[in-house]
Amino acid sequence: MSAAFRELLETFPNPYPQRDYTIETICPEFTSLCPKTGQPDFGTLTITYVPDQHCFELKSLKMYLQQYRNHGAFYEAVTNIILDDLVAATQPRSMTLLGAFTPRGGIRTNVIVEYKKPA
Amino acid sequence: MSAAFRELLETFPNPYPQRDYTIETICPEFTSLCPKTGQPDFGTLTITYVPDQHCFELKSLKMYLQQYRNHGAFYEAVTNIILDDLVAATQPRSMTLLGAFTPRGGIRTNVIVEYKKPA
Amino acid sequence: MSAAFRELLETFPNPYPQRDYTIETICPEFTSLCPKTGQPDFGTLTITYVPDQHCFELKSLKMYLQQYRNHGAFYEAVTNIILDDLVAATQPRSMTLLGAFTPRGGIRTNVIVEYKKPA
Amino acid sequence: MSAAFRELLETFPNPYPQRDYTIETICPEFTSLCPKTGQPDFGTLTITYVPDQHCFELKSLKMYLQQYRNHGAFYEAVTNIILDDLVAATQPRSMTLLGAFTPRGGIRTNVIVEYKKPA
Amino acid sequence: MSAAFRELLETFPNPYPQRDYTIETICPEFTSLCPKTGQPDFGTLTITYVPDQHCFELKSLKMYLQQYRNHGAFYEAVTNIILDDLVAATQPRSMTLLGAFTPRGGIRTNVIVEYKKPA
Amino acid sequence: MSAAFRELLETFPNPYPQRDYTIETICPEFTSLCPKTGQPDFGTLTITYVPDQHCFELKSLKMYLQQYRNHGAFYEAVTNIILDDLVAATQPRSMTLLGAFTPRGGIRTNVIVEYKKPA
Amino acid sequence: MSAAFRELLETFPNPYPQRDYTIETICPEFTSLCPKTGQPDFGTLTITYVPDQHCFELKSLKMYLQQYRNHGAFYEAVTNIILDDLVAATQPRSMTLLGAFTPRGGIRTNVIVEYKKPA
Amino acid sequence: MSAAFRELLETFPNPYPQRDYTIETICPEFTSLCPKTGQPDFGTLTITYVPDQHCFELKSLKMYLQQYRNHGAFYEAVTNIILDDLVAATQPRSMTLLGAFTPRGGIRTNVIVEYKKPA
Amino acid sequence: MSAAFRELLETFPNPYPQRDYTIETICPEFTSLCPKTGQPDFGTLTITYVPDQHCFELKSLKMYLQQYRNHGAFYEAVTNIILDDLVAATQPRSMTLLGAFTPRGGIRTNVIVEYKKPA
């Protein structure tokens, strides 16, 4: 399923691959469905990365994230999958994804996932 | 007693065991009974862990924590027991539990417990 | 049911019935059960009143409110019932009860109820 | 379309119709689709009402609002329709609905609609 | 000049002309040129109105406001012209426009303009 | 009992009885004993008054309030008694006393009492 | 002296004399000299007016205010003189001037002056 | 004693007696001695007045207030005396003096005094 | 004297002596008497410790601290004595006591004392 979503991610050539620099992208309107109850979940995703040859294009990121709107996924899985998809699409030097989800049943969850390019 | 509670904790396979990542779960609606007076106590539990093969499922965590609603326990014991139960259920790479309890008799108490998987 | 709870409310003679004055009591640890799901609800009750011949005693108020701990009740009903019980017990010159409940399913509710002694 | 959605709204008898009191319900997770672009919109709805014979049930309100998740609607229309549906379902003494929507194209919009039962 | 800009404003039929309600639209990205120096000016426009038969469409409002990007105009004139254009396009029951402009030469200016439909 | 305490209150002649003016005195270190449990209570007293012929002297006020340190009293009674004592000692044109007490058993109480000299 | 300063104030025709509207101009960089010590004073001037046939031009206002840089003037005098000059130049329907001066010798001063066109 | 202090207050002619306007002066560095203990007291004085024929000169106000540095005075007296001295020196149309004193013995006091010129 | 107070401290067996964990207890209602003036002092005590075989029981801690209510002690002495008593009662692996006292004569004092079990 992620394979189909991942294809939506478009990139453009990093305009400064010769330099390590940081891009931080904050997406406060992420929503998916709980795989157990079918109820909507909401959260804020914060992506921080050092690009290598590719940057993700924001409109395509938005389209990619909207695929989860009617898709069931656990917080832990969806945070890891999105990191994997973003890593696969952009092959960054490093990337961190923080998923901060709104409370459910009085319980609030954050998931923090990191990727570092092998040396 | 904890043995019975512990059985309520359900897990699901960690979707990314090949990667170290962090899950932070905040439960502001914890309540139990004081073992001396029988009066209700209230507190916020914050669980931070790096999962290994298993993650705890949030609905079952909620059900598990609700067992303490009519159960008498000292702050120190309950914080340690909950950490033990969560460690037993999920066998994480590491886990920290912070219990921050509301004031009683004008005195406020926090308990901080940590677990690290033996190498 | 409320009849039984109401009996727990103790009062003491208003030490200054000859004077209109205001007592504000804030109870941030109210908890009851949702009558549909059986799940715990949490909230803060704020009682503001001008006593006539009786004041409610705080320890008995606490005992009274603890009766709702394992009792199912809708927010609207419980707020009105508690006001009625407090009015029945203390016969105040006026009383307001604000119930501010924690979010459930991403939705948060406040209920505001007022009583004024007929002239 | 609204007719079908409206049927999801369940009510329960107002436990205190003999008394004017106020219920305030805050829904920060409202989402619908823009009817022109098909893109998701997000907002917070705040409903304040004095019930007459009926109160809306929160779980059914949540289900009702979730119908808009994949439904196209202008802010102005959706705010008025939801007020109409809530008024039709509960026949309140009065009701106000504030829709506060997140920015689109750098522009942010609030819509405020009121209903008062004819004397 | 405004005549040409004004044509960009699109409206849609007010979905609830039978009811007085309020729409508040906040545009923090307004920019025009100073007619004396040719330097860019920046400001936030806040439009508050009670629609009659027409509402302005937000995308067309954005396009309309972007026409001022390379257009020279005094604060006082531009605020009045935009109110006139919005009134001409939507014929509202009432409308207020607040223009809050960023400092120039250490001096900051707000302009507040109101329209009320003649009885 | 209060009679003995009251004698500790010293006054000095109001230096400007010909003029209505306001004195506000805030005492955050008030402590007394709960008459039921013998446990200490803590609170902040705020006295606001328009003096007539007498002002209370601050050091004697402090000494007076310290008498409650080992004295049992309900919040409602102690707030009214202190107002009465201060009124008896200073015969003010008007006086308000706000007692804000720290939480006990998770419940917090404020008492507000006013006095106005008969015309 | 003011006469010479006043000539620096330029106006432009009010683009909407047919409508009462409000212009608020905030000048945080006003500086003059203390007439007694020759030391610089600093302050923020806030001008709020309803224009009639003329608006003051901001660049000329800046030039006008800069004349006070090496000019000795008491706060009270300078605030009144500037209001007079602005009134003389623009003949507004009404105008308020608030001068808020920074502390000198540990003492801070505000001066508020108003003008209303005779009916 | 105040007679001697009062002579230090210098005034200058109100530059705009023909107009009612407001001057607010804030003096955060007032210090005097407690007449009972000889200990220093600290406070902030805020003077707000509508001048008639005279304004007080700030440097002389500072000199005047410094006389209290080694002078014993009750809060209530000193606030009234200073108002009287300022009224005597400037004969204002109206004046308010707020004295806000720092805590002593854990008790904090504010004194508010007003003067209005007889009609 | 302290010997008698110390006997009030009750402990219970540390439920997890096999694990190093941290207990933080905050007591904002500490009050004692100044040994020179006999006047009450107020402060907040924060105790942080890693228990060994014993934890102190909170109700007994409260009773123990209340003994200082009518007891004269310097800040430095009382902070050290309380640490000694808590160490004697619980024999912890380590303990820190922070005493933060309210201002006296415009001066505020904190005392920090630490204990570490000899290896």
Next chain:
Amino acid sequence: MSAAFRELLETFPNPYPQRDYTIETICPEFTSLCPKTGQPDFGTLTITYVPDQHCFELKSLKMYLQQYRNHGAFYEAVTNIILDDLVAATQPRSMTLLGAFTPRGGIRTNVIVEYKKPA
């Protein structure tokens, strides 16, 4: 294109090249066009640098940044280009550029680029 823009940047000799010190320049009115949609983008640029022999002149920086007003550029490219231009013009010892752009499609982006002079 940047070559032409870059020529607008003027510098002046660093008055203290013998010392490492930091200059921080904040430009909250940066605007360019999205290269995909032609729509305006807005952002705040924060430049922090340790100058070597040259400092950039602020008026020329403003003129330089205004060139982007009607120029299409991705966030990542424009941030890197501006850093390069500023580095080329001033040859600093080090420089950081933070571009914080306003939300588009509910997504907000920051770009952080650093330069360090080779040893």
